[in-house]
Amino acid sequence: MIIGLTGPMASGKSTVVAALQKIGYKLVTLSDMVREEARARGVAEERENLMEVGHSLREKFGAGVLGARALEKIRAEGGDKWIVDGIRNPAEVTGLRQNPDFILIANAAPEEKIIERIFYRKRADDTLDKEAIHRKLRREMGEGEPEDGQQVGKCMEMADYTFQNIMPYEKVEEEFLKFYNQITHS
Numbered sequence: 012m013i014i015g016l017t018g019p020m021a022s023g024k025s026t027v028v029a030a031l032q033k034i035g036y037k038l039v040t041l042s043d044m045v046r047e048e049a050r051a052r053g054v055a056e057e058r059e060n061l062m063e064v065g066h067s068l069r070e071k072f073g074a075g076v077l078g079a080r081a082l083e084k085i086r087a088e089g090g091d092k093w094i095v096d097g098i099r100n101p102a103e104v105t106g107l108r109q110n111p112d113f114i115l116i117a118n119a120a121p122e123e124k125i126i127e128r129i130f131y132r133k134r135a136d137d138t139l140d141k142e143a144i145h146r147k148l149r150r151e152m153g154e155g156e157p158e159d160g161q162q163v164g165k166c167m168e169m170a171d172y173t174f175q176n177i178m179p180y181e182k183v184e185e186e187f188l189k190f191y192n193q194i195t196h197s
Contacts, residue, residue, distance in 0.1 A: 012195070013085065015107050017098040017166040018118030019148055020058075021128040021137075023176040023183050024096055027118055030184040031094050031191070039084050041065075041077040041097035058136045058147070065099070066160050074102030074159040082110060099151070101165045114194075117170035120177060122148060128180075 014031065016024050028038060045065045046056055054060050068076050081095045081103075091112075098104060098115070107113045120128075126144050129137050138144060150156060152164035167173070172194050178186050 013093045013110055013113045015095045015098050015115040019151055021125045022118045022120040024118045026183045027187050028094055028096050030187050036092045036094045037090055038094045039081045044077055044080055069159040074100050075106035078103030078106035098166050099161045099163050104166055104169045114171045117167040117173040118176050119173050
């Protein structure tokens with residue numbers, strides 16, 4: 012099974028990934044592919060720059076380029092339990108759906124919960140300006156973005172399942188694994 016994850020920043024995707032890795036899933040992250048490209052270009056690995064690098068890759072190679080690269084990696088490394096994290100464009104979903112064992116999970120959280128998490132986690136590339144966070148979230152969801160840009164909102168609409176990640180951090184893993192067991196054993 013290949014589980015794709017989509018959702019806005021700070022919605023708890025990393026915690027979901029960690030839960031899946033504990034039960035034997037391997038990880039391929041589309042963001043890491045973009046970071047590798049940024050390093051190759053000598054571009055600083057800041058969120059806005061990475062968004063631009065991802066956009067330029069989609070523009071040059073097609074909107075589904077990162078999904079295609081993820082499938083190549085999965086096929087090359089083998090195994091039957093994979094997570095593809097960081098899906099941000101519907102063409103990536105379409106490409107990944109070429110694998111019949113692919114499912115897409117949207118990791119959702121209310122915007123205020125996301126802002127609270129950003130303030131709590133204090134990552135180096137996170138701003139702590141509330142309005143700037145709102146702007147980044149809107150852009151990430153697709154507002155003002157070209158068709159081959161960030162379209163997380165559209166990806167979430169394409170999801171097979173939605174995990175409402177609204178519980179306290181220390182409960183996310185347990186609740187996600189209950190959710191996972193429901194969707195994989197139904």
